[in-house]
């Protein structure tokens with residue numbers, strides 16, 4: 455009886471998938487339907503023991519390590535003129551697969567973007583330019599900024615338009631990122647290549663002697679999975695999955711089949727999950743542990759030794775690997791929980807000197823914050839295009855909640871399981887960083903005891919966070935599976 459029920463549910467889900475593809479894409483729907491339905495049906499069969507397995511049904515291919523990892527250029531500061539930086543969203547071409555060019559999007563280049571390094575305390579003026587032939591926005595993920603420069607769907611730039619934005623950098627050292635956030639088109643534009651990293655630096659982090667030589671012992675590691683067509687294109691429509699578009703090939707900083715040459719000693723990797731939907735659980739192939747030193751929004755109080763680290767879409771973690779003390783350095787790679795090789799390492803004879811201090815920061819959830827009553831409750835629910843927050847889909851003309859600027863409130867987030875078990879939703883809030891108070895009533899794991907702007911909720915999870923906004927404006931909060939966001943798993947809060 456039980457298995458008959460499961461098959462019935464699967465049949466209903468499959469027909470629903472077919473329904474969404476047909477209605478949303480017209481001509482492409484046959485393509486989309488088969489790809490889409492495949493993934494789901496297969497995952498369903500794999501997961502027949504309990505419920506349909508929503509979690510990464512499509513495995514990644516190993517990196518063969520043929521290409522040295524690209525390290526994005528640092529965005530140069532203008533020395534003249536009235537803006538500090540210029541960022542242009544544009545179309546391009548990239549050689550990713552042998553003998554084939556891929557049409558891409560990029561910032562100030564063909565694919566992805568430069569790294570923007572800002573310092574706490576400075577005021578920056580950035581000229582944002584849209585050289586695409588569709589609307590886009592410039593969203594600063596993780597940055598404490600007023601709502602009108604946050605780059606949400608209310609601030610579109612039309613093709614050919616430019617806008618100068620100005621803001622103060624008030625927060626502490628962290629690895630943030632920027633990407634587009636136009637209404638209903640975020641997932642496709644990110645998929646095509648619009649994403650860049652944004653580093654904040656401050657005096658305190660400078661004083662710690664952490665590995666910080668960019669491209670030498672301090673590397674950006676932007677993880678994105680993509681599916682290529684036979685002709686080498688990134689065809690978003692063909693790859694589309696309403697539960698989150700996955701690919702079987704991993705690009706790290708836009709490099710296919712990457713390897714990373716590193717010096718001896720301690721090396722810092724700034725891991726950014728820039729994928730539309732894939733979760734990564736990373737580990738060292740040798741089984742050795744590494745140290746996590748930072749979360750989404752800043753340094754942890756002390757390094758946390760980790761054997762594996764899970765990053766859901768938009769989450770970041772800075773880790774330090776000490777290549778001096780490892781087993782099997784010859785064959786060392788960053789791998790995922792399937793054992794897939796994500797990033798092989800080649801240790802050269804370069805020497806660097808740095809430390810991992812025992813004390814890194816003074817982050818704290820205060821007793822007062824812990825004792826605040828819950829004033830906002832958000833229930834995440836659903837899958838595919840049937841995703842909601844508190845039973846509602848995003849409406850640009852509806853403000854869902856309000857909060858006073860500078861006032862700390864406690865929000866309770868829950869992920870309501872569905873009849874198939876449910877799926878992980880990475881929940882992101884714009885314009886601020888928050889503190890995780892508890893997960894299912896318990897102390898959060900040590901590597902969650904730092905500033906966060908995205909927190910992963912497993913099915914059934916209940917997470918309490920303390921949150922305040924330093925600036926005013928309208929901000930989005932949403933699931934960072936980009937297809938869920940575009941399908942309406944998003945709300946807005948007005949801070950005044």
Ligand SMILES: [Cu+2]
Pocket residue numbers: 841878879880933934935938943
């Ligand atoms: Cu979601």
